Amino acid sequence: MKRYILSILLFIPLALSAQDGRFEKANNHYINGEFEEAISSYNEILQTGMESGNLYYNLGNAYYKNGELANAILNYERALLLKPHDKDIQYNLELAYSQTADKIEDVGEIFITKWITSFRNKATSDFWAYVGIGCFILTLIGAAFFIYSRSVVLKKIGFYFGIIFLIHVIVTLSFAYKQRDKLINRDHAIVFSPTVTVKSSPDESGTEIFILHEGTKIKILxxxxxxxxxxxxxxxxxxxxxEAITII
Structure with missing residues (x-):
């Protein structure tokens, strides 16, 4: 039931949006098929400084229904930065990418790297930070058992307990850093020109290497x-x- 481009999160409120009629107004425009009005209303909310994965997702859907594929992809990508574990966003983004002209196969990752990235994306930076803090507290408890306990058995339990959770601290905080870094240092963009020529050097006279089309995702080096x-x-x-691209 969730696998539709129409399945926007209309009834999942944004923070503070229960008192904000603008979000409800934008949703009503979408329901009524008034996609340009919905786009305008969602963007008005963004201009106030409020942002949410749900807001970007709904805006992406409105752009998609209005036939603006590059804008739809851009907002799905922004939604995914805030909600990296959301299956609906992932599905709609894949659907939008399937309709772009450029079919670019990503360089294959080794299994373990791909698995770690997938696991890390199951939660936000805040979640991993909270888990890391919890594991640090448990590490201190293990250290206390090791230092103050008179029982050899309890000392061993405290030692191994502390080591295990110290490893968890390192892993979860590294996950939190990676997720936070993606939000702050945005080095990916979407092509917005119908066609754009990629050059071998930063000059108009540079050799033309290949052509990209609207909606393609690129990484900025x-x-x-x-x-x-x-x-x-x-x-x-x-x-x-x-000017041919827009930063995600």
């Missing part, structure tokens, strides 16, 4: 003036004018 050095999922690298 560096900036030189109005040019961005980019990398594709398949490992191809080149330069592109910054």
């Amino acid at each position: 560096s900036t030189l003036g109005s040019w961005k050095e980019i990398e594709m999922g398949n490992g191809n690298i080149g330069w592109i004018k910054e």
Whole structure:
């Protein structure tokens, strides 16, 4: 029942939106098929400084229904940054990408790296930070048993208990850092020009390497003036004018 582009989270409220009629107004526009009005209303909420995975998701759906694929992808990606574990966002994003012109195969990751990334994305940075703090407290409890207990058995239990949860502290806090870093240092973007030529150097006279189309996701490696050095999922690298892309 969830696997539809229409399955927006209309009845899952944003923080404080229960008292904010603007979100309800935007949802009503969407329900009535008034997608341009819904887009305008959702963007008005964003302009107030309020953001949420649900808000970006709903906005992405409104753009999708209005035929604006690049904007839909952009907002799905922003929603996924805030809710990396959300299956509905992931499904709609994959659906939108399937309709883009560029079919780029990502460079394969080794299984363990892919599994760790998938596991880390099951929760937000705040969640992993809270888990890390909890594990740190348990580590201190284990250390207390090891230091103050007179029983050899309890000392051993405290030692191994503390080591296990210290490892959990390191892992969960590294997960929290990675998730937070994705939100702060946004180095991915979406192509917004119908077609754009990627150059071998940051210059109009540079050799044309390949062409990208609207809706394609790229990674930004560096900036030189109005040019961005980019990398594709398949490992191809080149330069592109910054006005052709929008940062996720």
